[in-house]
Amino acid sequence: MGKKTDGGETMTSSKTVLIVDDSRVSRMMARQYLNSLRAHWVVEEAATGEESLVKARHTPPDLILMDVNMPGMGGIAAAEQLRQEFPAVPISLLTANVQTATRERATAMGIGFVEKPITEARIAQLVATLEAA
Numbered sequence: 001m002g003k004k005t006d007g008g009e010t011m012t013s014s015k016t017v018l019i020v021d022d023s024r025v026s027r028m029m030a031r032q033y034l035n036s037l038r039a040h041w042v043v044e045e046a047a048t049g050e051e052s053l054v055k056a057r058h059t060p061p062d063l064i065l066m067d068v069n070m071p072g073m074g075g076i077a078a079a080e081q082l083r084q085e086f087p088a089v090p091i092s093l094l095t096a097n098v099q100t101a102t103r104e105r106a107t108a109m110g111i112g113f114v115e116k117p118i119t120e121a122r123i124a125q126l127v128a129t130l131e132a133a
Contacts, residue, residue: 015130016042018061020052020078021094022070026118030065030094033123049073056082061089063130065114068095068102076102079111090133092126094118 015038019030027045034043044059046052050073052066064082068075079091092112095102106113112129114122 014040014042015062016044016059018044018046018052018056018059018064020046020049020065020070020075021067022047023067026067026094026116029118030123033118033120034127036120037124037127049075049078052078053081053085056086060086063126064089064091065094065126066091066111068093068097076105076109079106079109083109083111090130094122 017034019027019034021027021030024047027047031043031045034041042059044055044061046055048070052064055061056064064079064086066075066079066082075093075095079093082089082091090112091109092114093102093106094114094116096116098115103113112126114126
């Protein structure tokens with residue numbers, strides 16, 4: 001349901017997006033694109049898989065964008081745990097790791113797959129997918 005603004009028009013409901021990437025630049029770019037598309041959405045960031053679990057438990061996300069290759073807990077392992085705890089939340093791997101095995105694992109887990117580099121068009125596709133759900 002939309003929220004009513006003071007002018008009486010309906011505004012799209014706010015969503016929370018969790019961006020998980022060890023690259024600060026990648027997180028900043030994804031945040032910038034999300035903010036330009038949906039300024040009223042809340043964007044949380046995590047630099048590691050472990051941090052993503054803590055952030056998601058504190059502020060449950062409506063969408064998770066997850067890098068694969070990170071120090072410590074990688075994106076696949078973090079996505080598996082997040083999928084168990086938040087089964088209805090769309091998760092999309094956002095990665096330069098385009099190996100067939102990675103794609104197949106993501107598909108088997110019910111997780112989307114978007115190739116880096118992060119672009120506004122790719123973020124717009126993810127936003128459209130979330131809003132269609």
